[in-house]
Amino acid sequence: MATAFAVLAKDVRSELRARQAVSGSVVFGLLVVVIFNFAFDLEGEAGEAAGAGALWVAIVLAAMIGFNFIFAQEREQGGMEGLLLSSPDPSAIFFGKLAGALLFTLALEIVLFPAFALFAGVSLLSPGLPVLTLLGTIGFVTVGTLFSAMAVTSRSRELFLPLLLLPVAAPVLIAAAEGTRALIQDQPLGDLLPAISILGAFDVVFLALSPPLFQFVMEEMAS
């Protein structure tokens, strides 16, 4: 727990100083939202029907840009060996990295949600939104953290992460987009249940699998 927190604090500090991942991703995410609005004319009814999908695609694409930074510093400066030496527990390192990526993605969403609501002229205000967003974000960020650890050590890492993450995280995208659409269309909260249960199932399965698998990945990163 202390290790996880130390890793998180270190990453937050270095991000606050460099402001690389968040600012780059936020601008990229805004660009995607704007382009989708032009391309699909997402105002009014079209926004209600297709906007949620566009929004979540923008979030995932922008977040993926940031994921490349999660392990980048560790790779370049031999930081991975340092991390391995400093802690006997790889899953603590994983949770620290995961918490950092989660904070970063939530920061991204705090900018993208109002921007989308403004451009598409829809309301996202609903008690269901924080639940959906948190569950959805935990889901694809968990897988993203694990896969970005593999991506930094491979050739063509720019291609590696989206290629692996998108098919595996597809259920999250589908469920989050369907849930957000129900929410934009002002359907009763009960209609969010299938989306929430799928996101929950995804989160449980991947939170359980990722830390032990990360251990194997980390050994390879340090070697």
Added chain:
Amino acid sequence: MSANVAGARGSPRVALAALTAALIVSALVAAFIIAPPEMEMGDLQRIFYFHVASAWTAFLAFFVVFLASVAYLKTRAARWDIVAISAAEIGVVFTSVTLLSGSVWARSAWGTWWTWEPRLATTLMLWLIYVAYLLLREMVDEPERRGVFAAVFGIMGFADVPIVFMSVRWWRSLHPAVVTNEGFNMDAQMLPALFLSLAAFSVLFAYLLLVRTGLGRSEFRLAELRQRLYWRQEGIDLDE
């Protein structure tokens, strides 16, 4: 010594090939001659026997990828990695067959080559996951690292499949359901064709897996020999 090993492996391979051929011929006979034409779809329905069998074989193959991935992470023995890549390749082929045969059938039965229906969407995502698996292996050069990364992805990908299915299920399903709570939803004369083609495809899978892992082992040996040759040329003596 290696000749002995090849000889010992040769005979089950030949036996399995013969069994596969026999089962395929009987499945063809059962599907095209014994089974009656379906009431509404007529002869078109016969594609079903091979469609279902290839879908089943694809799932079987991906399950083997999952098991071999777990075994590889536990033992780090190259043979499990070879089993995983072999099964993944075969699985992608059978998933492609499933998608293509389903598409041909859907063109006549539903009037469209493709529709976003849960089972179709799930199968397509499955195909994409394992194509990504094969590409991942191309992107990592170092053999042990490639094995570990592929195994991690093989486990995550397989765990994903039921969730993908759930996530697309709440759209209305058009896909015919053959096995329902009341048992098999088809004519008794059609059952031999279905079961024979299931058996034929499963045995074909086992045969392909045997051949492909044999090839993988040869590749592995060859890479090892090349390395030794290189070392010898560089004057590094390994046998000390």
